Amino acid sequence: MKSRTNLKYMIVFGLAFTMLISFGRTLHAQKKLQKSPGGYHGELDFPISWGRYYSYAEWTKIMHDIQKKYSHLSDIESIGKSRMGRDQYLITITAKSTGKHEDKPAMWVDGAIHGNEVNGISCSLYLMWYLLTRYDYDQYVYNLVNNCTFYILPGLNVDANASFVEFPNTAHNPREPFRPEDNDGDGLYDEDRTEDVDGDGELSTMYIEDSNGEYKLSADKRRFVRLTNMEEDVLRFRRIGQEGYDNDGDGMINEDDIGGPDPNRNYPSGWNLQAGNPYPMSEPCTRNTYEFMLKHPNIFAGFHYHNIGRLIMFVSPPRATSTQRQTAEQRLKEQERFNQYLQELRKTNKYAQAFDIQVRPGYEEDMNAQAKIVTMGARILKNYRPVTSGGMGQAQASTYDMLGAYAYLIELWGSPVFDADENDDGRVSDEELLKWIDIELTGEGWVMPHKCSHPDLGEIWIGGTRKKHVYRTPPARYIKMEAEKNAMFVMYCASQFPKVEIDEVNVTPETDNLYWIDVAVKNDRIYPTVSDRALKLKRAVKDKITAIFSNNISMVEIPKNLTKIGPQNYSTQSETIGKEGAEFRLKGKQTLHFCILVQMDGSQGWVEFNVKSQHGGKDKRRVNIKLSD
Amino acid sequence: MKSQFNNLKGLAIAFVIIFILASISGSAAQKVPISFDDYHGYTGTVKYIKDVARVYPDITRLIEIGKSNMGRPIYVLVISNMKTGTTIDAHVKLRNMRKEGVKNVTPMKAYQGKPGQWICGSTHGNEHTGTEVCLYIIDKLVSGYTSDTWIKKLIDDKTFYICPVVNPDGVYNSVEKGISQRYNSMMKDNDRDGKVNEDGPDDLNRDGYVTQFRYKDSKGRYVIDDVDPRLMVQLGRNEKTVKPRYSVVIEDKDNDGDGKRGEDPEIGIDINRNFPEGWFKEDGMQGGQGDYPTSSPEAHAVAEFFTNHTNILMAQFYHTSGGFTYRPLGTAPHTKLAPKDVAVFDFIMGKKYLELIGEEIPEAWKTPELIDKFKEELKKTSKNKYAISRGYELPRGWKVSYNETRDRRYSYGLATDWLYMQYGVYSITTELWNPQKDIKGLSKFTGKNARLELARAILKYQDEKFAGKLFIPWKKFKHPELGEGEIGGWIPKYRGNAFPGEPLLGVCETHWQFELFRAGLLPEVVITNAKARVLFNTDNAHDATVLQKGNLVTVKKGKSKGRYKIVEVTATIENTGKLATHIARGAQLAGNREDVVWLIGDRDKVTYLQGTPFQKIGVLEGVMKIPGFSAKSTPPPSSQQRYRYMPQYYPRQMTQRQQPRQQQDMQTGPKREVKWLIAVEGKTPLKIVVTSQKGGTKVKEILIK
Secondary structure (H helix, E strand, O other), X not given: OOOHHHOEEEEEEOHHHOOOOOOOOOOOOOOOOOOOOOOOOOOOOOOOOOOOOOOHHHHHHHHHHHHHHOOOOEEEEEXXXXXXXXXXXXXXXXXXXXXXXXXXOEEEEEEOOOOOOOHHHHHHHHHHHHHHHHOOOOHHHHHHHHHOEEEXXXXXXXXXXXXXXHOOOOOOOOOOOOOOOOOOOXXXXXXXXXXXXXXXXXXXXXXXXXXXXXXEEOOOOOOEEEOOOOOOOOOOEEEEEEOEOOOOOOOEEOOEOOOOOOHHHOOOOOOOHHHHOOOOOOOHHHHHHHHHHHOOXXXXXXXXXXXXXXXXXEEOOOEOOOOOOOOHHHHHHHHHHHHHHHHHHHHHOOOOOOOOOOEOOOOHHHHHHHXXXXXXXXXXXXXXXXXXXXXXXXXXXXXXXXXXXXXXXXXXXXXXXXXXXXXXXXXXXXXHHHHHHHHOOOOOOEEEEEEEEEOOOEEEEEEEEOOOOOOOOOOHHHHHHHHHHHHHHHHHHHHOOOOOEEEEEEEEEOOOOEEEEEEEEEEOOOOOOOOHHHHHHOOOOOEEEEEEEOOOEEEEOOOHHHHHHOOOOHHHHOEEOEOOEEEEOOOOOEEEEEEEEEEEOOOEEEEEEEEEEOOOEEEEEEEEEEEEO | OHHHHHHHHHHHHHHHHHHHHHHHOOHHHOOOOOOOOOOOHHHHHHHHHHHHHHHOOOOEEEEEEXXXXXXXXXXXXXXXXXXXXXXXXXXXXXXXOOOOOOOOOOOOOHHHHOOEEEEEEOOOOOOOHHHHHHHHHHHHHHHHOOOOHHHHXXXXXXXXXXXXXXOHHHHHHHHHOOOXXXXXXXXXXXXXXXXXXXXXXXXXXXXXXXXEEEEEOOOOOEEEOOXXXXXXXXXXXXXXXXXXXXXXXXXXXXXXXXXOOOOEOOEOOOHHHOOOOOOEOOOOOEOOOOOOOOOOHHHHHHHHHHHHOOOEEEEEEEEEOOOEEEOOOOOOOHHHOOHHHHHHHHHHHHHHHHHHHOXXXXXXXXXXXXXXXXXXXXXXXXXXXXXXXXXXXXXXXXXXXXXXXXXXXXXXXXXXXXHHHHHOOEEEEEEEOOHHHHOOOOOOOOOOOHHHHHHHHHHHHHHHXXXXXXXXXXXXXXXXXXXXXXXXXXXHHHOOOOOOOHHHHHHHHHHHHHHHHHHOOOOOEEEEEEEEEEEEEEOOOOOOEEEEEOOEEEEEOOOOOOOEEEEXXXXXXXXXXXXXXXXXXXHHOOOOOOOEEEEEOOOOOEEEEEOOOEEEOOOOOOOOOEOOEOHHHOOOOOOOOOOOOOOEEOOOOOOOOOOOOOHHHHOOOOEEEEEEEEEEEOOOOEEEEEEEOOOEEEEEEEOEO
């Protein structure tokens, strides 16, 4: 009998088989790789101005044109028609040379589910443009577009989006899809909308002269200001409200504007009748979107753009139902402890985030990954604040709760509250707002008080802010600033999509012609290969490792409960791989060890491991074993 | 042999007689003949309702409300006098509308201004007795219009929405193709082999039906019945037998060679588990069927139809079988129902239903005023806490699907629960067909073997009345995978459905009577005593001062002559129907509203001094006494706060501050006295329009005297 120490092994890694992850072919080197941060990155290859808001016709044309130019990286399709018959165009971005879009983990991005929040369209378009134009120049983008798919639906609620941009409107309307609704309970539907009374193309505020009114003109005649001294002998005004007529003759103005349910209360998870009426997915635009997402199980995470507030609202996993009730004192203590912990964290990283949330058992990894991701979000987006969200029929809630994909609602933009509030009292006074408009917007966005005739009211006055693009959607000059950093965050998340790799393979001789082979499989990204939620929903396909051998090698099946009989190596802590392979789920930043016991006849042979993951791609490694004497 | 021939001949004659009787029964004014000697299926139903719509254009409209996954249209036949009725949008003239010109609101149809009743069949494809009941009701309505004054009144004043087939693919497969299918159809790949719907059941012997295949199998759970060898008797789990054991499977083979039979059929999801109410489990995970509530085109079509037809107060979803009715709820305990609605369901509708199907009415329903006594008695005998709180156990014929004794929900995403809870509809599900009762002359079986004895008797009945044509006798067949055996059994479409002819006609007539009764309960809002009286004339529209204290209005006059007539308009709004214009919490539900009354004149000539152009008048009670509830005891609903932004009143020099609601909201019961004070310049037509979502819309033009 040969003694073990007499044997020497040459382990040859079959280099030819160490493949690039997820696709079975070698990529061409990047053509115009630009390594200098100061160099040209392709922005003039397809120039788009980010200095304005686009109409539906304009932005859908931009999408079609850019797709034509980058047809090797993108496809365009209509996922359905809105209530009023507009196409909902979606662009799919991925390098076709590296595989089909449906075979790669995908990032979902939609904008402007609320008709008036058209800033989401700009941000979605910007991401599309950034990915396509920089592909040839930017290594980071190149890798992302090769390895992931981006499904981008710039405008979700296209009818209201189009109306908002193209017609005079307030900052808040139109917001909902155009399902008729009777807001004032008079039996008529959408019969009393706003109108541009003075025909200047903008909606502002109406006032009427009234000897009992509470307003007067300011000294510079630019503003209507509240009277401080009711005895003052001046021309007085009563505030009527946003511009419009009494269309139905019921004595009220603008009381039944267009639109039905809040589209972001119309999704199934946590839906309720009061907010999301009439029924879940009742609107063509929400239903088409959700149907698309259902049919694309490769969607791993999703972004949903809104305005405003500068928030990163991530869907938190279901909370644990506490069995014992805490007293107010206990709760206070708990809170203190948590605050201390957070302060500790922030000593080394000012962007650090932590959440005082007890999740339901089995959801710890989701909470863990989300906390890490939004910490980076807070860093990339700077003045955005991560908070939890969910439920209530919101789109992002269903993305996570029902599809098992990580989901984020981004509340874009925060001005003027953020910048104009000089005395930092949390609100923007008329004076502060006007100052902000004068300084930041160089006077744009203000309507000087002027007289106008009104068919229902007689002579009235109109003046004040222009409603659109002052409060809710950023003035055009800020579009790019907001879009750029948000694109960075989406790309960062995509860069953290799971990736399974075979890390190392070790062969340890056992007695006679038996060998232990240990294999380590790792995922060095933040996200796990599938979410906890997808596992609970049974929508997830687990990761799988299988082994094949040369003819002279055979596997020695070890009953599961005998795994720990192994020698000094990893196998003591490893799962065995059976004939059918082994199933597992890799968490974020995790390495798992597997082992098999094989018997080799003759002096050389090979073992090949294959790992396959729904979202983490594939990897394989062949190890040649040679007995040298 | 000869006697058998005679027997057949006799049967044939009996058949003919039934047929003639069936055709005579409604023939007097029947312009589109219909008989019930066999099922109509999807094709026959569509042909019939299209014919009806063509022949009766004045009282019917056929609407396509959606398409099944296989592209078959889902139809609703509207039955209502198309020349009567009105809606509010026909009376309010809109002006100075936005230049944008979005056309998202379609004008309302006149029949939407009448109280509505929905009746549908075949949500489950193989439960198509309901389709026949729908067709029977259509026939009774349209052919009774000219001959029956009560039916004429119903069609003039009310709207019936009849959807005979909710699940076209399920019915088509069950009736036309001979494959029993409860669910809808879907294009999908169940076994994930890349092929769609490639392995469903097969008609192996090509007789036009997918019946059953029985074969000897030592592990089988069936034996042949001693009395009738056509019947297969299922053994208990550990039951021993000396008889040869059989397995019974559906007629099917492995079409794609994957070793499995029927693993990728056309069958989709249960439509009656696809509605929003109670679709999720308490922990937020999926409970109902489909990818999300209303994901099936059929549930979607129904949901959309109800959303756009808010006049529906009554709904019926016909299923089979059992011969009883489920009233809400099945997804939660019935304590979610308002007590008043429970009273309407049980004491009024349930009582009538039990009478019609000939079952005993609970003592408590006969004397609801003694309900406390019944509660005390139940405390001693019942373990059902819901029954104790109610005062009675629900009888076999009228129940909830929620398991009250075990406090467990029956299911998720039920259509009737959804309609009651979210749309405020008196919705019920009647399970038609109780062979024991609906086949006349069948002996009553009780005891251990009752089921088997009933099965034997039914089989014998079809031998005698249908010459054995409903059951395919077992015939030898060599199955490609299972080997020797026999194919036979009930023809799928007859299984669990009312047998055509006499039994079916009986079922139809009973439920036509039931729906007729329910239609008679609908509210009916009318305007009476409308008057316009000139109080005085003035030069200034706002000259009058009005002081109101309770019902006393003191008007201080201006000059006696002038450009403006100061006019007082009064009217009484009344619900002459039996039930209120909403269920107990109907007006509070999103999508619903209170009853509203408008006073409309020429906008440039009328100034409203007191009373806004439209006023909310709450919910009008019905004239029927609801046991346990008086009209006075019901508080009026609080006005809904569904405005997104505060409505703006434009400033007038009003003598009294305008209120959107007046004293009317203090009034309860079926009547409201309404009043306006207006200044009229010159001549203008004036009209009062009352519009109640579920109580109808009425107009009264008034002359200024």
